[in-house]
Amino acid sequence: MASNVEVDLFCPSCHAVQHLKMPTSVDLGKEPNQQYAILTDSLFTHTCTKCGTRFQVEHELVVVHKDAGYALLLAPDAKEETSKVDAPKELAGLKLRLVRNVNELKEKVLAFENLLDDRTLELCKLYLGLRQEPADQQATLFFAEHRDGQLSFSKLGPTGELEGMVQVPDSLYLELDAKGKSLETDPGKFQRVDPLWVFGQIAGSK
Numbered sequence: 112m113a114s115n116v117e118v119d120l121f122c123p124s125c126h127a128v129q130h131l132k133m134p135t136s137v138d139l140g141k142e143p144n145q146q147y148a149i150l151t152d153s154l155f156t157h158t159c160t161k162c163g164t165r166f167q168v169e170h171e172l173v174v175v176h177k178d179a180g181y182a183l184l185l186a187p188d189a190k191e192e193t194s195k196v197d198a199p200k201e202l203a204g205l206k207l208r209l210v211r212n213v214n215e216l217k218e219k220v221l222a223f224e225n226l227l228d229d230r231t232l233e234l235c236k237l238y239l240g241l242r243q244e245p246a247d248q249q250a251t252l253f254f255a256e257h258r259d260g261q262l263s264f265s266k267l268g269p270t271g272e273l274e275g276m277v278q279v280p281d282s283l284y285l286e287l288d289a290k291g292k293s294l295e296t297d298p299g300k301f302q303r304v305d306p307l308w309v310f311g312q313i314a315g316s317k
């Protein structure tokens with residue numbers, strides 16, 4: 112697997128051509144600092160060499176952390192309806208997930224690094240969604256942190272702005288965990304595990 116790809120892009124501000132060298136894969140076992148770079152967006156942020164404007168570039172990237180048991184494919188160009196993508200054989204046995212943007216990628220890294228099951232987290236989100244005011248239905252929840260006996264989710268509005276945080280107690284997670292773990296993903300494929308997928312799995316199992 113090549114680890115870098117070179118691309119030419121125009122700066123969104125001054126339109127000067129930028130030669131960018133972007134990683135196509137990151138191994139968090141070998142480069143633990145990259146976890147911080149993902150969580151702070153710095154891995155996806157570039158500074159224009161001409162005008163100094165900082166801009167984000169989302170690109171295809173595989174993030175692997177074998178010791179923590181997961182591999183993630185960030186595929187910004189994946190179609191909305193694509194729910195899984197073939198994974199390389201050497202990643203078999205890991206939790207394989209497909210994500211389409213950096214927020215989803217960060218959420219999965221945080222979940223798996225906190226030793227939480229992302230399927231159960233999606234069930235927690237469904238539960239929270241049912242309790243939301245109708246005006247909040249446009250908001251999207253992303254797992255943010257686990258501490259003091261609570262799981263916190265960031266609530267992002269339709270244009271990605273942070274609207275607030277919502278919490279559930281650990282007891283809810285534990286209650287839903289068996290159900291979450293019973294939702295089967297396709298081994299050997301990067302699988303999308305998001306609210307829609309979880310909802311479909313539950314609806315289909317009735």
Ligand SMILES: [Zn+2]
Pocket residue numbers: 122123124125126127159160161162163164
């Ligand atoms: Zn520029």
